[in-house]
Amino acid sequence: MVDVIIVGGGSAGCVAAATFARAGASVMVIEVGPVFLPAAGHDSRPPDLTDVRRMPIGPESPYTDPISARTTGDRHVVATRGRVLGGSGAVNGAYFVRAPLSDFDTWPQDLWDRKTVARYYNRIEADHDFGDADHHGSTGPVPVTRSISAPIAQAFLHSGVASGHRHLGDLNAPTVGDGIGAVPSNVRDGQRISMAEAYLSPVADRITVRGRSQVARLLFDGDRVIGVTGRDDDGPFVVHADRVVLAAGAVRTPNLLMHSGIGHADTLRRVGIPVVQHLPGVGAGMADHPEITITYLPRTAPDGSDRGTPLQVVLHSGPIEIRPYTSSFDHLIPGLPPMLPAIGVAHMTPDARGTVDVTSDDPFSVPNVDHRYLDTAADREALRGGIALATDILAASTVASDITDPMVGPKVSPGGSLHTMCSARMGADDDVLAVVGSTGRVRGTRGLSVVDASMFPAPVSRGPHATVVMAAQRAADLQINGD
Numbered sequence: 001m002v003d004v005i006i007v008g009g010g011s012a013g014c015v016a017a018a019t020f021a022r023a024g025a026s027v028m029v030i031e032v033g034p035v036f037l038p039a040a041g042h043d044s045r046p047p048d049l050t051d052v053r054r055m056p057i058g059p060e061s062p063y064t065d066p067i068s069a070r071t072t073g074d075r076h077v078v079a080t081r082g083r084v085l086g087g088s089g090a091v092n093g094a095y096f097v098r099a100p101l102s103d104f105d106t107w108p109q110d111l112w113d114r115k116t117v118a119r120y121y122n123r124i125e126a127d128h129d130f131g132d133a134d135h136h137g138s139t140g141p142v143p144v145t146r147s148i149s150a151p152i153a154q155a156f157l158h159s160g161v162a163s164g165h166r167h168l169g170d171l172n173a174p175t176v177g178d179g180i181g182a183v184p185s186n187v188r189d190g191q192r193i194s195m196a197e198a199y200l201s202p203v204a205d206r207i208t209v210r211g212r213s214q215v216a217r218l219l220f221d222g223d224r225v226i227g228v229t230g231r232d233d234d235g236p237f238v239v240h241a242d243r244v245v246l247a248a249g250a251v252r253t254p255n256l257l258m259h260s261g262i263g264h265a266d267t268l269r270r271v272g273i274p275v276v277q278h279l280p281g282v283g284a285g286m287a288d289h290p291e292i293t294i295t296y297l298p299r300t301a302p303d304g305s306d307r308g309t310p311l312q313v314v315l316h317s318g319p320i321e322i323r324p325y326t327s328s329f330d331h332l333i334p335g336l337p338p339m340l341p342a343i344g345v346a347h348m349t350p351d352a353r354g355t356v357d358v359t360s361d362d363p364f365s366v367p368n369v370d371h372r373y374l375d376t377a378a379d380r381e382a383l384r385g386g387i388a389l390a391t392d393i394l395a396a397s398t399v400a401s402d403i404t405d406p407m408v409g410p411k412v413s414p415g416g417s418l419h420t421m422c423s424a425r426m427g428a429d430d431d432v433l434a435v436v437g438s439t440g441r442v443r444g445t446r447g448l449s450v451v452d453a454s455m456f457p458a459p460v461s462r463g464p465h466a467t468v469v470m471a472a473q474r475a476a477d478l479q480i481n482g483d
């Protein structure tokens with residue numbers, strides 16, 4: 001028996017676990033992936049998790065949950081999530097940017113107004129470039145640094161500014177608009193700092209972390225959650241708790257809710273899951289940032305020098321984010337076949353909304369994920385514009401030739417940004433599709449809450465990682481203080 005079980009030791013789970021532990025609660029984190037917990041002064045993480053030049057998410061990776069997801073038409077991609085302590089944030093591109101504060105105008109204003117969100121963004125970071133300047137934090141757990149070392153990043157920045165795009169000195173400025181600038185990253189001394197290092201490590205002696213253990217279902221006494229069941233290498237297990245906090249990520253959190261009887265009653269009955277609470281919004285409204293890549297031939301052969309983080313500058317133009325990746329994907333992701341270098345063009349405010357669904361009553365079955373990218377003409381039009389813009393800047397940069405046009409030809413092939421969010425979203429009591437209230441508490445239940453990217457009430461228009469951390473910190477504080 002513990003006070004709090006945190007299901008999933010990913011980005012949000014690590015933040016919530018540390019916050020509950022600091023408040024004096026006995027906390028158990030249950031994580032399905034392997035656990036490398038760097039206690040103070042002793043870093044046991046393997047080099048492929050710390051090396052910020054790579055994302056260890058290739059086909060042989062031991063750190064991923066490679067779920068097949070439909071993108072558009074009959075096309076599917078592997079929608080990878082991190083499956084290791086630190087979660088997706090332990091294997092990601094380390095792009096750690098704030099969303100513009102205007103994104104939060106659609107969040108519940110009682111607890112998530114612009115001023116509060118800005119205060120929490122400050123609280124999570126130690127910005128090594130801006131220090132405690134206005135709108136920045138200098139004492140938080142997450143180091144934030146910027147570096148433009150890769151030739152393509154330098155060339156793209158130069159070419160973007162020469163073509164008339166505003167140079168943005170600070171992508172984290174609260175009213176940042178369109179332009180091009182250096183990417184803030186959660187990197188220290190060339191190492192990716194996941195929330196396991198930033199948040200959990202300093203309180204490691206106060207938290208029980210149970211690795212390689214998959215939670216299967218929540219246990220209820222009436223509407224009150226009393227624990228979880230799951231399985232590990234030794235077989236089934238049960239853990240009881242006063243409170244359960246879900247942080248299994250935007251795919252697995254709604255899936256776990258459904259397998260526990262919380263979801264659309266018709267869907268649950270169809271696969272034989274007894275209904276605990278009819279909440280039709282579970283698994284609905286999932287958002288991502290669909291991305292199309294343009295490939296090119298570099299005019300000079302790579303010199304083998306250190307390229308640093310995968311993404312060092314981005315350009316924003318309306319709904320579009322352009323990402324000149326610093327190396328080809330086969331260099332960034334071990335295990336992929338040889339590829340040409342690429343520029344990503346992502347739609348950051350798409351209409352498209354997807355779903356996560358259960359396929360059977362077996363809690364270990366793989367969820368059905370459907371992104372429905374590019375379902376609307378407006379989304380397709382915006383991406384076409386972004387591709388034209390990226391191509392022009394790249395062509396003018398003189399570092400690239402033979403640039404592909406991915407919209408020419410019969411097949412349009414959007415991939416995702418792996419920025420999944422909003423699949424168990426927050427909202428008011430009269431919002432029929434809201435799954436959690438403004439504090440993250442699951443409607444119609446007691447003792448059960450969500451802190452991860454599933455609870456976002458609306459998608460953010462930037463990479464979500466910094467917002468996941470900010471929101472988990474805020475939600476955990478609110479949940480400790482009485483909900």
Ligand SMILES: Cc1cc2nc3c(=O)[nH]c(=O)nc-3n(C[C@H](O)[C@H](O)[C@H](O)COP(=O)(O)OP(=O)(O)OC[C@H]3O[C@@H](n4cnc5c(N)ncnc54)[C@H](O)[C@@H]3O)c2cc1C
Binds near residue numbers: 009086091453463
């Ligand atoms: C490859 C990749 C690259 C990305 N790059 C960027 C980037 O550069 N910038 C950016 O802003 N965002 C990026 N993202 C997105 C960002 O990392 C995520 O939005 C964020 O980490 C999500 O945090 P989370 O806590 O919601 O979920 P996660 O961090 O995914 O955590 C979920 C955790 O729950 C565990 N879990 C799941 N089910 C169970 C279960 N049943 N029992 C026990 N444990 C369970 C998982 O193993 C995982 O550790 C990237 C994502 C990926 C996958």
